[in-house]
Amino acid sequence: MGGDVGRLRAAVVGTGLIGGSILLRLHEAGLRVVGWDPDPATRAAGRRRGLTFPDDLADAVRDRDVVFLGGPLPSLPQTLLTVAGLTDDRCVVTDVGSTKAAVAEFAGAHGLTGRFVPGHPMAGAERAGLTAALAGLFVDAAWVLCPSVDGLGPFRSLVGLVVDVFHAHAVPMSPGVHDSVVALSSHVPHLLAGSLAGAAADSAVRDAVVRLAAGSFRDGTRVATTPARRTADMLLANRAQVLRQLAEVRAALDGLAEAVRADDLPTLVDRYERAAAVRRPRPESAPPVRREFALDGDPADELAFVRSIGESGGHLTGCTVAGGRVTYTGVRPADAPA
Amino acid sequence: MGGDVGRLRAAVVGTGLIGGSILLRLHEAGLRVVGWDPDPATRAAGRRRGLTFPDDLADAVRDRDVVFLGGPLPSLPQTLLTVAGLTDDRCVVTDVGSTKAAVAEFAGAHGLTGRFVPGHPMAGAERAGLTAALAGLFVDAAWVLCPSVDGLGPFRSLVGLVVDVFHAHAVPMSPGVHDSVVALSSHVPHLLAGSLAGAAADSAVRDAVVRLAAGSFRDGTRVATTPARRTADMLLANRAQVLRQLAEVRAALDGLAEAVRADDLPTLVDRYERAAAVRRPRPESAPPVRREFALDGDPADELAFVRSIGESGGHLTGCTVAGGRVTYTGVRPADAPA
Secondary structure: OOOOHHHOEEEEEOOOHHHHHHHHHHHHOOOEEEEEOOOHHHHHHHHHOOOEOOOOHHHHHOOOOEEEEOOOHHHHHHHHHHHHHHOOOOOEEEEOOOOOHHHHHHHHHOOOOOOEEOEEEOOOOOOOOHHHOOOOOOOOOEEEEOOOOOOHHHHHHHHHHHHHHOOOEEEEOOHHHHHHHHHHHHHHHHHHHHHHHHHHHOOOOHHHHHHOOOHHHHHHHHHHHOOHHHHHHHHHOOHHHHHHHHHHHHHHHHHHHHHHHOOOHHHHHHHHHHHHHHHOOOOOOOOEEEEEEEOOOOHHHHHHHHHHHHHOOOEEEEEEEEOOEEEEEEEOOOOOOO | OOOOHHHOEEEEEOOOHHHHHHHHHHHHOOOEEEEEOOOHHHHHHHHHOOOEOOOOHHHHHOOOOEEEEOOOHHHHHHHHHHHHHHOOOOOEEEEOOOOOHHHHHHHHHOOOOOOEEOEEEOOOOOOOOHHHOOOOOOOOOEEEEOOOOOOHHHHHHHHHHHHHHOOOEEEEOOHHHHHHHHHHHHHHHHHHHHHHHHHHHOOOOHHHHHHOOOHHHHHHHHHHHOOHHHHHHHHHOOHHHHHHHHHHHHHHHHHHHHHHHOOOHHHHHHHHHHHHHHHOOOOOOOOEEEEEEEOOOOHHHHHHHHHHHHHOOOEEEEEEEEOOEEEEEEEOOOOOOO
């Protein structure tokens, strides 16, 4: 993989909401892209939309430069193994699963870290399936990539696709940091939404609660309507981090509840003022970052640099390879350690 | 109060977001309306917008048919007492506070239940003040009214205003049921939002969490930016019900967390499927309700009927008084007890 993006041959395996949106965007951008889904009706629906959807997975991934793996989270390791067996070592593979440590470990155990880069485009919707897919789903979204020390080449190519084709923000992270962050930024919020909606569903005053649902209730229960199996898979794939971050949120909830019980106005006001800071817009003037590495240098330095960008709250805005050097551009929050 | 709505003389005392929006709509609808706020700058800002804002509260409420009390929740009982002392018994008074049992009890202790009808228009925003006010804020919103057995006349007039002028849904309830319902439909969601935002603000990976904030995180923390004092006042004014409903939500959260810990996929899927039901749109075909009462009948029957509409998840769509009879129209959920 590499060279002119428009000449790339791509495949998307598993064309639900996320995979389908990737497929639509690659098609719209003029790449030669093929879709495949285990569901024959989805393949037929894709063909009716003018997309190439062979019936045989081997036909879909043959001679591809890059393959995106979508589909249900628990299916991804096996899909990776199958696709790796059907393609050669020059074919870059990435996935879109919402947790990363397990699939990264699986890839390591099967000797695939040199061409598999775990990924997680952070966009979604409560709906599901190819019919819900949108070519523009990833514009300005964060797209996490988890490079390994022996997979920097594929990582660089994917940064180019993420930025130039999807107009998303490339966020490099280690798999472990990713899983810890999304536990708090996505998974625990799903638990809170499920508990609020669940308590309301079982309440003696349920109909009146629904009738008087304030914006806070509607917001706080929205993701409870995500397909239940998808939510459950996501939570179970990140159990340790979900339970760890949930403990932090419960401690904060205990503090608020104790202040309510004690009729303690100053503590409540103080806690809400501190909490609100996390919603304040960050300064637009995040300083730009630019770094070059020799392609024959120590890959650990390059890996540490790109991870530090994503793990400090920044993202990459570009990656170019020329003259034996790779140049990264990006931004990171003004107060992040350099 | 009564007769032609367009001839009504109204006042709004305390013109922040909610009071200010009431004032703007009454003005827009052509009523003769006067505003007052304890803050001289707010009065001056109101005058610059072409509204009538005397400096003296007594001038603002003199000879009014109806007075709406806005302003911070803890100030409402004293404001009620002041306004009641400045007006005569024909002047109907209502408030907009987000809890109702305390102010209803206060009105009873001061012999004001015959003309004070506790109210709660369920609309809002994270912003505050007259500058954030919008004449259309209450369109299609629920507007709770808590009539007493000796205050049905003022209640009927207010239903007319809520429906015909504000185009809101009039939801009659007892103060206690209101406070129980809003604890779950509004106050506990504020606690969850505060705990999620608070945990993120204190997190070691805070910047990355903000960077990867999924829709679930943004939704789940939105109301954490409500002015902190307003949120704290609301929670403390409804302590007993907030803590009771929080216990229900925590029990649901415990159930989800235990299923995650036990890697129990079927239980998680089942709980999320049940929880999602509370977000499903209710059938459009809620059966209409129409009931007449003789004005000289037993007011307890009329009170029980109107409360049953709101407490079962329905609302009133109209109230007309003619020929010694009052006629209510409304809707209630199809599966509510008749």
